[in-house]
Amino acid sequence: MMGEKELKFPATPEKGDVSGLLMRPAQASHLLVLGHGASTNMRHATLQAIAGALADAGIATFRYNFPYAEHGTGRDAQPVCTATVRAAVAAAHEAAPGLPFLAGGHSFGGRMTSIAASESPLDGVQGLVFFSFPLHQPGKPDTKRADHLAAVTVPMLFLSGTRDELAAMDLLRPVCAKLGARATLHAVDTADHGYKVLKRSRTSDEDVFVEMARVVHAWASTLE
Numbered sequence: 001m002m003g004e005k006e007l008k009f010p011a012t013p014e015k016g017d018v019s020g021l022l023m024r025p026a027q028a029s030h031l032l033v034l035g036h037g038a039s040t041n042m043r044h045a046t047l048q049a050i051a052g053a054l055a056d057a058g059i060a061t062f063r064y065n066f067p068y069a070e071h072g073t074g075r076d077a078q079p080v081c082t083a084t085v086r087a088a089v090a091a092a093h094e095a096a097p098g099l100p101f102l103a104g105g106h107s108f109g110g111r112m113t114s115i116a117a118s119e120s121p122l123d124g125v126q127g128l129v130f131f132s133f134p135l136h137q138p139g140k141p142d143t144k145r146a147d148h149l150a151a152v153t154v155p156m157l158f159l160s161g162t163r164d165e166l167a168a169m170d171l172l173r174p175v176c177a178k179l180g181a182r183a184t185l186h187a188v189d190t191a192d193h194g195y196k197v198l199k200r201s202r203t204s205d206e207d208v209f210v211e212m213a214r215v216v217h218a219w220a221s222t223l224e
Helices: 045-056 067-071 078-095 108-119 144-151 169-182 208-220
Strands: 005-012 016-023 030-035 059-064 101-106 125-131 156-161 183-188
Touching (some): 005 078, 030 045, 030 078, 030 108, 030 208, 045 059, 045 101, 045 208, 059 208, 101 108, 108 144, 125 208, 144 169, 156 208
Parallel strands (some): 101 125, 125 156
Antiparallel strands (some): 005 016
8 A cells, every 4th residue: 555654743732743644646636634533533444445545546635633532532622623624734735735735534524624614714725525524413413513614615525425324415415505516415325424335225336435536536626
């Protein structure tokens, strides 16, 4: 597999340094700054699979830890997480200058990125990519978590499984429709929140991570 370059960068003055992982394929067209899920870290198998498939599709990734994942403590307050998103974008610019930038993440990491971007644009980021945007708690359908997306000024790509228990498709579709041309929704057939699929009923033989990387690459190529 392609080599990964590990580095440290300051998350916030109070929380100190966190780890980042740069995976940059030759001839990369874009770089995607990727946050991890709520109870995982940057080395989690799902994020690793996403990064590997993106690399194969010509997209570099910069994965990073939120401070609580780095230090094994309780979940950080939202302002710490959004500050870490900004710090990760800055660190990625330093580690991989010259590439067009995207930002996002899996589940919680994507939501923290969108909240940060809704507060003020992320430096140099052309679009946001959400792998399993966590629209609501399991079994508690709601759309309040999407309210801030109206304040995001760049295009957004949602890659969401049709069996995602944290994003009922009948709620996510209208959310994206309401955002208009800025939002693109790609429904991943039979996938759940962690992208496990039902192979027997899935209409495509394409690997789910390969499918998503292909969609990200095609979408990214349309951005200015």
